[in-house]
Amino acid sequence: MGAVSAQAAQGCSVDYWVQSQWPGGFTADVTVHNLGDPIDGWDVEWVWPEGQSVTHGWNADFTTTAERVNAKNLSYNRTIATGASVSFGFNGSWAGVNREPFEFRLNGRVCDGTVGEPTTTPTTPPPAGGDSAMEQVAAMQPSWNVGNTLDALGGETAWGNPLITEALLARVKSQGFNSIRLPVTWDEYMGPGPDHTVDPARMERVAQVVDWALEQDLQVLLNVHHDSWMWIDDLPADHDAVLAKFEALWTQIADRFKDYPPELSFESNNEPQFAGTEAAEGDALNEELNLAFHEIVRGSGGNNGDRLLVLPTLHTNGDQARLDALKATIDGLDDPMIAATIHFYGFWPFSVNIAGFTRYNAEVEADLVGTFQRAHDTFVDNGIPVIVGEWAVLNYDHNRPGVHQPGELLKFFEAVTHHARENGLTLSLWDAGQFLNRNTLQWRDQHMYEYFASETRSGTTSFDSVYLPGDGAIAPSSLTLNRNGLQFEGLWHGDEPLAEGADYTVSGDTLTFTAAALTRLAGDRDHGVNAQLEARFSDGVPWRITIITSDTPVLSDATGPTSSFAIPTRFNGDTLATMEARYADGTNAGPATWTPFQEFWSNFRPDYDAGALILTPEFLASVTDGQPVTLTFHFYSGATVSYTITESGGTVTGTA
Incomplete structure (x- = not known):
């Protein structure tokens, strides 16, 4: 687009700020700083990277053509002196993700902070891969793992997921993901040495999925997956044979995909591990494989000469020693198209619910912040992008309900996405079917997905439930607001706002429900959920607060x-949090002897429909024959119930 008025020297910079965002909509402000000669008449132009659009604007005249937007001056703000600025704003719509425009132009010149002759090249979106490793990895955010599928042992559907289809990948793209990580286990499809030929049908099936993803404008990160523990981990004991097989495999993958576009990237191998080694030896072996992978791909021709290559730390661990070892490897390669990868499943006791870690507390937060900060300081701050190639929490699965308290889990998800943004990390959600139902192509928990999709902070409270007794007077109840930099805007019950003062009060960060409001919301006070509220903040996903009536379980x-x-068990509306197990002398009972709080699901689990608390064979096998064990069940209402069991000769006797 040509200049509206000719200037001998043009230059500009732009401040773009999303003031607030909500599902499907947002408000943004744009300030343009004129760094060049005075302007009489201006046209600011940008291209939306994700198909967003302006629905209503102010202080400018907006026109939209396809993905391109032009904001032109009005009569009262047509001039911009040298060093002066002009501002305008708008409401917009978005779906999936709401990324910033990749560049702005003022009267045709790119606003990059420099001053010079007018730019006449038309504005076009950048390639999906970007021009550098940092740009390409940033463009992959957010990412999604096609887990437990092409990496499954025994065939693509052996671990319970259906075949990957074009419809699945289209759905993933429509939900705002910009890339997939494609885990592939190759061992079952490789012939004997020395060639270790990959079954052509297997290679073509992988290529078919890659093709489908690229057609959906999804970047693809292709890897070598469970081979890491099936045979690669034997590298210390059978060095030459394992290395030859690894090299043969990557030679074939590199050759098959060498002519693919840069939107396809390669990952050396998944969670590298080496049997019988200490950390330092493992770092050295991991470096050996990463270097072999790099040499093979770079020397294979086609587009592999500058394809993005992703190198893992040992165990894809985020501890500083592991990061330093990989940083040394990358520094030695001196290759600008390299990224690092780690995995993150959170603070382990919280991730599996053991040792009493039922809440997203300061310790869980510190583990998250520390891991992401280390990755940033070691790599990102030195120009090396980082992909968190797998993230979620361990033991979360739709087939294992109750391991994590829903609100505490959402706090974790909200914090992970926030701290990843703060540290410039790309996240790839590990989904083995527990999040997106691949048969229906619907999210198993739509509200949870909204936290994955949000690109801003969301407010929360100290807990997501208020428990009320089954009878007697109801007292006021308080929660602490976690504002996360946002403004608290009130409470809603469905479409009806609650009245501040009559229904709730806010003093500092203390949100208090009045007795009258809780009594009304509790209704007939049946055990279980009586009402669900929304706490709304100035941005992000509304926070749900559940009003529950419960009595002590029996x-x-x-x-x-x-x-x-x-x-x-009569649960009486309550929900199980954890279980302690101790012998009469106070020592810990159960498989986890270092803590009295045993691991949820693998040692104990509730069956709410059947009205039972189940003690697993694994837990019972670990208790001493004939010695009574006192179990203390903790519930989220705060109630605790003790129970005694004695196992003798394969029979368990339990006493309330």
């Missing part, structure tokens, strides 16, 4: 075999 005596022992 456990009954029981006798049964260790193979299937269950405690009859």
Whole structure:
């Protein structure tokens, strides 16, 4: 687009600020600083990278053509003196993700902070891969793993997921993801040495999925996955044979995909590990494989000469020693198209619910902040992009309900995405079917997905539930607001706002529900959920607060075999948080001898429909025959219930 008025010297910079955002909409301000000669008449132009659009604007005349937007001056703000600025704003719509425009132009010149002759090259979107490793990895955010599929042992559907389809990948793209990580396990499809030929049908199936993803404008990160523990981990004991197989595999992958566009990248191998080694030896072996991978791909011709290559730390661990070892490898390569990768499943006790870590507390937060800060300081701050190639929490699965308290899990997800943005890390969600139902192509928990999709902070409270007794007077109840830099805007029950003063009060960060409001919301006070509220903040996903009526759960005596022992339980509207196990002398009982709080699901689990608390055979096998064990069940209402079991000769006797 040509200049509206000719200037001998043009230059500008732009401040773009999303004031607020909500599902499907946002408000943004734009300030343009004129660095060149005075302007009489201006036209600011940009291209939306994700198809956003302006719905209503002010202080400018807006026109939109396809993905291109032009904001032109009005009569009262047509002039911009040298060093002066002009501002305008708008409401917009978005779907999936809401990225900033990749560049702005003032009267045709790119606003990059420099001053010079007018730019006449038309504005066009950048290539999906970007021009550098940092740009390409940034363009991959957010990313999604096609987990437990092409990496499954026994065939693509052996671990419970359907075949990957074009429809699945189209759905992933429509949900705002810009890339997929494609885990592939190759061992079952490789012939004997010395050639270790990959079955052509397998290679073509992988290529078909890559093609489908690229057609959906998804970048693809292709890797060598469970081979890491199936045979690569034997490198110390059978060095030459394992290395030859690794090199043969990557030679074939590199050759098959050498002519693919830069939107396809390669990852050396998944979670590298080496049997019988200490950390320092493992770092050296990991470097050896990463260097072999790099040499093979770079020397294979085609587009592989400058394709993005992704190198893992040992175990894809984020500890400083592991990061330093990989940083030394990357520095030695002196290759600008290299990225580092780690995995992150959170603070382990919280991630599996053991040792009493049922809440997203300061310790869980510190582990997250420390890991991402180390990755940033070691790599990103030195021009090396980082992909968190897998992230989620361990033991979360739709087939294992209750391991994590829903609100505490959402706090973790919200914090991970925030701290990743703060540290410039690209996140790839590990999804083995627990998040996106691949049969229906619907999210198993739409509200949870909204936290994955949000690109801003969301407010929360100290807990997501208010528990009320089943009878007697209801007292006021308070929660602490975690504003996360946002403004608290009120409470809603469905479409109806609650009245501040009559229904709730806010003093500092203390949100208090009045007795009258809780009594009304509790209704008939049936056990379980009585009402669900929304706490709305100035940005992000509304926070849900559940009003629950419960009484102390009641456990009954029981006798049964260790193979299937269950405690009859009336939960009375309450929800199980964790279980302690101790012998009479106070020592810990159960597989986790270092803590009395045993691991949820693998050692104990609730069955709310059946009215039972189940003690698993694994837990019962670990207790000493004939010695009574006191179990203390902790519930999220704050209630605790004790129960005694004695295992003897394969039979368990339980006493309330």
